[in-house]
Amino acid sequence: MSSDVRFTDFKSDKQPTWCPGCGDFGTMNGMMKALANTGNDPDNTFVVAGIGCSGKIGTYMHSYAMHGVHGRALPVGAGVKMANPDLEVMVAGGDGDGYSIGAGHFVHAVRRNVDMTYVVMDNRIYGLTKGQASPTSREDFETSTTPEGPKQPPVNPMALALAAGATFIAQSFSSDAMRHAEIVQEAIEHDGFGFVNVFSPCVTFNDVDTYDYFRDNLVDLAEDDDYDRHDYNEAKDRILDASKEYQGVIYQNENSVPYEEQHGLTENMSEIPDGAPEDAMDLVREFY
Amino acid sequence: MPADFNWAIGGEAGDGIDSTGKIFAQALSRAGRHVFTSKDFASRIRGGYTAYKVRTSVDQVQSVVDRLDVLIALTPRTIDENLDELHEGSVIVYDGERTTMQGVEIPEGMVGLDVPLQSIAEEKGGAIMRNVVALGAACAVADFPIEHLDSSLEKRFGGKGQAIVDNNKEAARAGRDYVHENYDHEFDYDLETTDNDYVLLNGDEAIGMGALAAGCRFYAGYPITPATDVMEYLTGRIEQYGGHVVQAEDELAAINLALGGARAGARAMTATSGPGIDLMTETFGLIATSETPLVIVDVMRSGPSTGMPTKQEQGDLNQMVYGGHGEIPRFTLAPTTVAECFHKTVEAFNLAEKYQTPVYLASDLAMAVTEQTFAPEEFDMDAVEIDRGKVVDDDTIGEWQNEKEQFKPHALTDDGVSPRSFPGTSGGAHMSTGLEHDELGRRTEDTDMRVEQVDKRNRKVETAQEREPWAYREFGDTDSGNLVISWGSNEGAMVEAIDFLEEEGIDVHFISVPYIFPRPDLSEVIEDADDVIVVECNNTGQFADILEHDALTRVKRVNKYNGVRFKADELAEDIKETLSQEITA
Numbered sequence: 073m074s075s076d077v078r079f080t081d082f083k084s085d086k087q088p089t090w091c092p093g094c095g096d097f098g099t100m101n102g103m104m105k106a107l108a109n110t111g112n113d114p115d116n117t118f119v120v121a122g123i124g125c126s127g128k129i130g131t132y133m134h135s136y137a138m139h140g141v142h143g144r145a146l147p148v149g150a151g152v153k154m155a156n157p158d159l160e161v162m163v164a165g166g167d168g169d170g171y172s173i174g175a176g177h178f179v180h181a182v183r184r185n186v187d188m189t190y191v192v193m194d195n196r197i198y199g200l201t202k203g204q205a206s207p208t209s210r211e212d213f214e215t216s217t218t219p220e221g222p223k224q225p226p227v228n229p230m231a232l233a234l235a236a237g238a239t240f241i242a243q244s245f246s247s248d249a250m251r252h253a254e255i256v257q258e259a260i261e262h263d264g265f266g267f268v269n270v271f272s273p274c275v276t277f278n279d280v281d282t283y284d285y286f287r288d289n290l291v292d293l294a295e296d297d298d299y300d301r302h303d304y305n306e307a308k309d310r311i312l313d314a315s316k317e318y319q320g321v322i323y324q325n326e327n328s329v330p331y332e333e334q335h336g337l338t339e340n341m342s343e344i345p346d347g348a349p350e351d352a353m354d355l356v357r358e359f360y
Numbered sequence: 361m362p363a364d365f366n367w368a369i370g371g372e373a374g375d376g377i378d379s380t381g382k383i384f385a386q387a388l389s390r391a392g393r394h395v396f397t398s399k400d401f402a403s404r405i406r407g408g409y410t411a412y413k414v415r416t417s418v419d420q421v422q423s424v425v426d427r428l429d430v431l432i433a434l435t436p437r438t439i440d441e442n443l444d445e446l447h448e449g450s451v452i453v454y455d456g457e458r459t460t461m462q463g464v465e466i467p468e469g470m471v472g473l474d475v476p477l478q479s480i481a482e483e484k485g486g487a488i489m490r491n492v493v494a495l496g497a498a499c500a501v502a503d504f505p506i507e508h509l510d511s512s513l514e515k516r517f518g519g520k521g522q523a524i525v526d527n528n529k530e531a532a533r534a535g536r537d538y539v540h541e542n543y544d545h546e547f548d549y550d551l552e553t554t555d556n557d558y559v560l561l562n563g564d565e566a567i568g569m570g571a572l573a574a575g576c577r578f579y580a581g582y583p584i585t586p587a588t589d590v591m592e593y594l595t596g597r598i599e600q601y602g603g604h605v606v607q608a609e610d611e612l613a614a615i616n617l618a619l620g621g622a623r624a625g626a627r628a629m630t631a632t633s634g635p636g637i638d639l640m641t642e643t644f645g646l647i648a649t650s651e652t653p654l655v656i657v658d659v660m661r662s663g664p665s666t667g668m669p670t671k672q673e674q675g676d677l678n679q680m681v682y683g684g685h686g687e688i689p690r691f692t693l694a695p696t697t698v699a700e701c702f703h704k705t706v707e708a709f710n711l712a713e714k715y716q717t718p719v720y721l722a723s724d725l726a727m728a729v730t731e732q733t734f735a736p737e738e739f740d741m742d743a744v745e746i747d748r749g750k751v752v753d754d755d756t757i758g759e760w761q762n763e764k765e766q767f768k769p770h771a772l773t774d775d776g777v778s779p780r781s782f783p784g785t786s787g788g789a790h791m792s793t794g795l796e797h798d799e800l801g802r803r804t805e806d807t808d809m810r811v812e813q814v815d816k817r818n819r820k821v822e823t824a825q826e827r828e829p830w831a832y833r834e835f836g837d838t839d840s841g842n843l844v845i846s847w848g849s850n851e852g853a854m855v856e857a858i859d860f861l862e863e864e865g866i867d868v869h870f871i872s873v874p875y876i877f878p879r880p881d882l883s884e885v886i887e888d889a890d891d892v893i894v895v896e897c898n899n900t901g902q903f904a905d906i907l908e909h910d911a912l913t914r915v916k917r918v919n920k921y922n923g924v925r926f927k928a929d930e931l932a933e934d935i936k937e938t939l940s941q942e943i944t945a
Contacts, residue, residue, distance in 0.1 A: 151580065
């Protein structure tokens with residue numbers, strides 16, 4: 073691991089095809105800064121991306137990476153980390169990928185608490201398919217497939233995470249570049265599953281959850297000296313408070329023990345002997 | 361007296377049928393006799409009907425037969441369920457004191473041994489030992505020295521303390537003595553013992569052991585009958601080699617976890633049955649397109665849908681050979697015996713890594729629930745070879761980088777196989793994706809690169825076809841015009857069927873095929889035979905269809921796969937050109 077890694081080392085030479093002004097640019101920059109700030113380099117970093125606009129992130133970043141099946145990025149990331157705990161694993165996806173088609177995996181990834189980071193670019197819309205309701209779209213948000221709104225409450229991802237036993241829950245805003253990078257960095261540094269929901273506005277299809285909306289309504293918990301991120305009940309109250317949008321680390325469990333540690337996983341499993349293990353005949357003898 | 365002896369214990373699920381049967385099978389194996397077991401069971405935890413059947417002989421036994429010599433019946437239904445297999449002179453051991461067995465009718469010509477199993481067990485320390493009393497009674501009938509049960513009882517009950525072991529030994533002896541004292545019937549059985557050492561295992565265990573031998577370090581799965589035994593075998597053992605088993609939330613996660621493990625460089629595997637294969641098929645194309653080595657075991661059961669979860673079928677062959685949208689290069693292996701489950705698993709890992717391709721290993725319920733004896737040398741660990749394929753390290757990676765020092769995980773090579781760099785290798789960082797991609801792994805829709813990458817992936821299969829032996833096994837009279845072909849677990853039954861046919865003066869040439877895709881070219885041997893019969897446990901004859909397809913040579917092909925539809929003028933040109941060509945496919 074080299075100490076002179078700059079965040080641009082995590083950038084590939086492929087130009088993003090995101091719309092000009094897309095929140096995903098800022099989200100990605102913050103991820104790259106956080107990775108560089110935590111002493112990682114592209115050769116020891118594994119980025120897993122989902123499907124959708126957000127899923128393209130793996131192509132624009134430079135690292136070992138997997139761009140997988142829609143909604144299944146989290147299990148891929150967990151598999152990578154379990155097989156080689158030395159790697160820094162970051163999973164990125166969108167609100168559709170994480171909270172709709174991949175919602176089941178989200179709940180179980182949170183429970184499993186593998187030491188990795190999950191960044192969700194939440195724009196509250198399906199962008200790449202040109203503007204349909206997402207699981208975080210507002211109840212009355214009119215789209216081509218929901219002309220009168222979805223008429224169902226949006227998923228509260230942080231509440232879902234808290235209920236599933238999350239050890240680190242944070243929220244950031246892609247346009248607040250410094251804070252976003254700091255928060256992702258804290259998620260990386262957390263011993264366990266670091267979950268960051270990032271408000272990453274879609275400038276083309278979402279005219280409600282806009283940059284202006286988040287700028288006007290975001291409350292940064294870092295500015296509240298009394299807020300204790302280790303207090304479960306306080307976190308629960310903020311998470312269930314529908315009247316505000318919070319930025320910052322909302323909850324962190326100080327006693328988090330990551331999955332790998334619980335299961336004694338320390339080895340790089342890519343290394344195996346040239347033949348059967350030395351004592352392999354013992355396996356046969358068990359069947360006497 | 362036939363050379364083989366067929367024994368069964370049957371009752372309700374929850375009666376301890378499996379463990380009792382296993383104790384007897386193990387005792388026979390340790391006494392140097394060959395064993396082949398089978399189970400009748402239902403998808404329920406308690407109640408219903410369940411049976412554990414043991415066929416044994418001094419010679420190797422490779423199949424079940426429709427004959428039962430001794431039956432321990434814990435319920436009246438056990439007798440009804442087995443009427444077709446029982447014959448004149450069959451012995452039925454039952455407990456006439458048991459409420460449900462009072463007044464039970466023993467079919468005409470059969471010998472009923474009414475043994476107070478429960479009373480004897482209670483006298484020796486507890487009613488729970490009644491099955492062991494029955495085992496002792498069966499030993500008396502079969503003239504099988506009771507001492508051979510001892511080590512198997514120790515293995516089963518050793519963890520519960522010596523007193524429990526001793527009680528069980530006494531219970532078995534009491535059962536034997538009761539038969540000797542109360543029945544003077546001359547039983548026509550004599551279970552001869554030998555000094556041979558055998559191991560006794562089932563197909564799922566053989567797959568698990570093969571995986572460990574092959575260096576599998578990462579297993580992700582979701583419990584499903586009849587594949588769960590693979591996962592349970594690996595749990596507690598794989599850790600000794602630094603590996604890990606993870607129970608996923610579903611099969612979608614299982615295969616993606618395994619995919620992650622494989623991308624990190626571990627030899628990774630998952631095992632499931634048909635319903636799980638359906639879910640895993642979602643990710644199958646990604647594994648192939650991203651050129652990730654992965655072993656996927658399908659322990660088949662009766663489908664479609666939930667079907668008959670505890671019954672046998674080889675119905676998933678088409679799914680394994682053709683499943684998934686788009687066209688997906690793959691390998692499909694089908695071990696033909698329990699021992700071959702071990703060998704083909706090792707081979708599956710090597711094929712997966714040499715050709716960076718997913719490999720299906722097709723086993724089935726019949727193999728999963730069969731405990732079979734083998735000489736331990738059958739599993740020769742020294743003979744296990746590991747071939748990891750074209751893996752590059754920090755020193756060799758330079759050969760596979762472009763002028764900008766970017767690694768080319770999908771380099772266009774003559775044999776189709778590209779270099780592989782494990783995460784952590786300097787200068788090897790790269791993207792793997794389900795999108796069509798260039799040599800660097802970056803998405804592309806360039807028509808030429810699309811065609812080159814499709815061709816390259818298919819070229820790996822062609823390379824494998826040339827380099828690997830794809831050997832099959834032959835039995836019977838190879839000069840016979842009666843050709844029988846089967847795949848997977850039918851081999852044992854067919855091998856023994858040859859003997860039955862011989863008795864009737866019928867010769868057959870039997871070919872047992874362990875490779876479905878790619879597969880050996882059988883078109884010539886099929887052409888030369890007078891009659892060709894394909895044996896498989898399904899309704900439509902899926903392998904037969906494939907073999908017929910192989911023999912069909914009338915069709916010429918025009919294909920286009922660069923992402924652009926056919927254009928009329930171009931198509932006319934293609935047709936004209938193709939008409940003048942020789943048939944190739």
